[in-house]
Amino acid sequence: MRKLSHPDHLAEWKRIIQGERPAYQKVIAVSSGTCGRARGSLQILETLTQEIERRKLSDTVGVEATGCHGFCEMEPNIVISPEGLFYKKLEAKDIPAIVERTILKNKLIPSLVYEDPATGRKYPRQREIPFYQKQMRLLTENNYRINPERIEDYIVLDGYQALAKALFDMTSESVIAEVKASGLRGRGEAGFLTGKKWELCREAHGHPKTIVCDADEGDPGAYMNRGLLEANPHSLIEGMIIGAYSVGASEGFLCVRTEYPLAVKHVTLALEQARKHGLLGAAIFGSEFHFDIQVVQVAGAFVSGDETSLIAAIEGRKAFPRQQPPFPAQQGLWGKPTNIHNVETWANVPVVLNKGAEWYAKIGSDKSPGTKIFNLGGRINNTGLAEVPLGTRLRKLIFDIGGGIKNNRALKAVQTGGPCGGCIPAGKIDIPLDYDTLSQAGSILGCGGIIVMDEETCMVDAARYSLNSSSEESCGKCVPCRVGTKQMLEILNRITRGQGEALDITRLENLAAVMKAASLCGLGQLAPNPVLTTLRYFRNEYDAHIREKRCPALVCQGLLPEKKKAKNTRRPETGRKAI
């Protein structure tokens, strides 16, 4: 296909692609994100392709490697269209039967169908599975329809139409107004209004302006950005181009972690394809707008989650944060106005323009519109990526979508927002998940990591683990964070060893107050959260450790009764640490 030099070419191209597509009667989408591949999805893909060829079905049955379908617990899995059948936890030996019975004779194979462990009911169709049915998948719905290595698949699903609309039917100002009206907030730490940020950048002096996509997802326990990068790279690229048009930027950077090789591959390929078809580079869609994006491989530092330290990393300096204001939207990369958002925020932009601000603002809660992808992990039955409207109650996420706690144990707490988030106790499980409510409860929404802890988790130990990550990741530039994380960690280490003192709690609170007030960036300001929330909601566990020299959850090795020690504790597989 030639370069698109007019917005009408998009519809034309879509028709051409549809005309040229083989008329498959069935398409099998194999979930092949990093998790899927680790569980053998590529082998499934190969066996399927061979089996289809062997039976000479290549003209009627298509096999595609797609990005992650979100239900990571059930990897490797496939979705068979048009029926939308979902087969879970496949092995190569299942393939001949799938082709023989399901593809050729339209019969189900009951052993591969998802069964709800709670009710025992079987759900053959993906849509009907409670994990999917209770979600609202604005960003992730298309994952099983797209081969991320082909731009054509995105075009057929009306990709780049939001960009065409922005460039030809709207002015930069009206795009900003639309995004502002939608109420879209940054899906990273701060939850700042996206449209407001664009406006600041547009009004700031300095040229050239820059757009940055933060895909350096360093938060341990969260991979929704990787999911999007691998599965639907064009959605965030389209968002970035629209953002660039609105603020008047000519250059963009997409910063991906080196630890995500598949994401780097898909994004690089997507950018090449977009460039080839005139959607990036000089004269986009034949307009007067020029913009290009380059990939930067960030070399692994959690602190790059702060905008100013990411800027330093792109500039080729150590990823140290700096004082704000001036905000990056005013003075960012090389001192010029720069707009930084993470992957999920950028991927929301085309949705806002396609569906309209009014429609978008109605989803989610009043002050936090839209959906959010949450990463369910820890002691929960259905691990994976779940997209729900903001303001959804935690209970719904954990029990209706997540399928409840592993082995039917009792829920104790939920950590939201990664190691810088706080622990919400089981008693507050009806809390709505949005920026403001969570911060009132002492936690953060963060990038959306949800770690579920059951009754066998020691909350003091959980706080200690989080502090340990924060102290390792602290860049060391400012004293409150560098020294504070270390001192808090040492106190917690002592408490979990049975050497806690009555004064320790006051010491922890004082350190936390200083760190919150005086740290330079979010890492130091938020690092005390796990300690503060566990002190607030689980004070009795601290008291048991310090006064009674006892670990109620029987996790802290130094505090176990002699008999238990000999038995090597209740949880041999995890040793003394457990969250």
Added chain:
Amino acid sequence: MDIEKILKESGTSQKDLVPLLHKIQAAYGHVPPESIAAVAKHLHLSESEVFGVLSFNRFFTLAPKGKILVTVCQGTACHVRGGGRIVEEMEKKLGIPAGRTTADKKLSLEKACCLGCCAIGPVVVVNGTHYSLVSPQKVDSILEKAKTAE
């Protein structure tokens, strides 16, 4: 590959530093300490600035690494499922602490802060191949496979 050749293909501004270090590490398996001066000169930076960025980012290494790279994930989700025990087991079996290379220079053991495959942890990656739901019992066979895969 020659350092000079890599330098020639790279830009000369500060923002080219990290990509350049990536290229050098890809070519040599590590960043040879003697290349720091050449990189600094090429980018018009001081050697300390180059060294600073190099040592700040955990991905880069100054010491040569083995051809077989074993990475054990230590993210929250893997930790919950016993990632710590996997590292201990690896260290015991290999006789080296994480971050080091075996005496025969063939195998390096690394810890990663999160590899982003949280649903299937604990995760171990050997030269790009992922192993999921790893238990201490599986460590032996993973290491065996790693050594023969070379």
